[in-house]
Amino acid sequence: xLRALAALRLFWTIIASYALVWVxxxxxxxxxxxxxxxxxxxxxxxxxxxGFVALRGVFIKTGQVLxxxxxxxxxxxxxxxxxxQDKVPPRPFHEIRGRLVEAFGEDALSRFGSFEEEPVAAASxxxxxxxxxxxxxxxxxxxxxxxxxxxxxxxxGVLRSLLPVVKLLLPVSRVERVLEQLAAMLSRETxxxxxxxxxxxxxxxFAGRSDVVVPEVExxxxxxxxxxxxxxxxxxxxxxxxxxxxxxxPEAVAKQLVSCYFTMLFQHRLFHADPHPGNFLVxxxxxxxxxxxxxxxxxxxxxQQGMQSVVLGVMTRNDDEVLRGIERxxxxxxxGDRELLARVGRDYLAVLGSVKIQDFSKLDREQMxxxxxxxxxxxxxxxxxxxxxxxxxxxxxxxxxxxxxxxxGQLAPKLGLPxxxxxxxxxxxxxxxxxxxxxxxxxxxx
Numbered sequence: 001x002l003r004a005l006a007a008l009r010l011f012w013t014i015i016a017s018y019a020l021v022w023v024x025x026x027x028x029x030x031x032x033x034x035x036x037x038x039x040x041x042x043x044x045x046x047x048x049x050x051g052f053v054a055l056r057g058v059f060i061k062t063g064q065v066l067x068x069x070x071x072x073x074x075x076x077x078x079x080x081x082x083x084x085q086d087k088v089p090p091r092p093f094h095e096i097r098g099r100l101v102e103a104f105g106e107d108a109l110s111r112f113g114s115f116e117e118e119p120v121a122a123a124s125x126x127x128x129x130x131x132x133x134x135x136x137x138x139x140x141x142x143x144x145x146x147x148x149x150x151x152x153x154x155x156x157g158v159l160r161s162l163l164p165v166v167k168l169l170l171p172v173s174r175v176e177r178v179l180e181q182l183a184a185m186l187s188r189e190t191x192x193x194x195x196x197x198x199x200x201x202x203x204x205x206f207a208g209r210s211d212v213v214v215p216e217v218e219x220x221x222x223x224x225x226x227x228x229x230x231x232x233x234x235x236x237x238x239x240x241x242x243x244x245x246x247x248x249x250p251e252a253v254a255k256q257l258v259s260c261y262f263t264m265l266f267q268h269r270l271f272h273a274d275p276h277p278g279n280f281l282v283x284x285x286x287x288x289x290x291x292x293x294x295x296x297x298x299x300x301x302x303x304q305q306g307m308q309s310v311v312l313g314v315m316t317r318n319d320d321e322v323l324r325g326i327e328r329x330x331x332x333x334x335x336g337d338r339e340l341l342a343r344v345g346r347d348y349l350a351v352l353g354s355v356k357i358q359d360f361s362k363l364d365r366e367q368m369x370x371x372x373x374x375x376x377x378x379x380x381x382x383x384x385x386x387x388x389x390x391x392x393x394x395x396x397x398x399x400x401x402x403x404x405x406x407x408x409g410q411l412a413p414k415l416g417l418p419x420x421x422x423x424x425x426x427x428x429x430x431x432x433x434x435x436x437x438x439x440x441x442x443x444x445x446x
Contacts, residue, residue, distance in 0.1 A: 055155075
């Protein structure tokens with residue numbers, strides 16, 4: 001109860017802060033009003049990030065999601081929340097030991113050859129400790145935080161209570177799907193039997209590739225909220241200096257990453273849905289080590305076909321094909337104004353085509369506003385949003401693409417994700433076309 005009250009106090013303090021600024025700035029001119037709101041954004045973004053860190057659990061996960069998918073939020077929020085991607089404070093070992101005892105009994109630690117109390121990584125729902133088997137094989141042991149399942153239920157209840165306010169501010173049709181899909185993702189990420197299955201599925205996807213490594217599970221030491229796997233070494237994927245130090249070109253790693261995602265998305269309709277830097281290591285070759293399989297999602301046929309149309313439309317500079325893809329993905333709400341969306345979409349695509357980015361790792365505010373479509377939505381945001389529906393399953397795709405955009409931009413700043421996608425897209429669509437049955441000849445049709 002105290003946790004729920006603390007969370008509600010955080011959210012309502014932020015809402016009240018904006019209400020006060022709105023009242024106080026009504027007599028002021030547009031320039032001074034904007035300055036007041038900019039200051040409020042910075043203060044409230046820091047307040048939200050600090051509150052999420054204090055609350056932990058679902059709120060850290062929510063902050064991580066908003067840092068990459070919250071394009072509707074002011075930039076100050078993205079800047080404040082992005083630190084939650086990697087810098088999550090660990091839990092003390094006595095709490096972690098409780099989860100180990102729950103899984104293996106009082107003699108839990110004796111089942112391991114060794115077990116380091118200091119974690120090597122901490123995340124929103126679990127942390128990872130280094131250990132060994134009794135035979136001496138190095139392990140990474142992922143341990144769910146104690147009582148995290150109950151806290152997830154409480155936290156989701158708090159977020160659901162705020163939905164009416166969110167719908168008032170953001171009138172997107174079926175915006176509740178975001179919360180539904182967050183809840184489903186959290187359920188899967190706390191089910192280690194499901195994560196083990198995910199590892200097996202991704203291992204099959206890359207079975208013929210020696211340049212991709214999936215850790216091996218130590219099944220005898222995996223139970224309940226404890227998942228033990230082979231400890232994999234390597235350089236963190238976004239550490240450019242370290243990559244060069246092991247003889248690997250960062251751009252080669254970016255190409256390899258994009259290749260892996262095309263294989264998963266368009267050949268298997270399955271993908272690793274959490275591509276932040278902490279989940280990838282690189283070895284000479286380059287060889288890519290993929291970590292953390294709590295978020296592995298399937299892509300619906302409708303989403304896959306829509307994404308293909310969007311990429312094909314961009315490749316061929318065909319706005320109609322892009323818009324067909326967006327509609328195919330399910331973005332147009334029932335009864336929505338398709339003509340309005342088409343006009344806004346074409347305006348946005350025209351501006352997007354004019355954006356020249358020299359360095360994808362350093363986007364300035366003007367470029368970010370153009371990429372976000374801010375000017376095209378000015379004055380008709382609510383009207384557009386009422387015509388938009390959040391497609392089922394897109395939550396995971398959007399989050400993945402946003403994370404990939406940032407990660408690939410760090411590795412290949414001159415090309416970025418858009419520049420690296422095109423060769424793989426051309427190859428993928430050529431293969432897709434080759435699999436289609438030939439069209440009947442005129443003679444045969446007659």
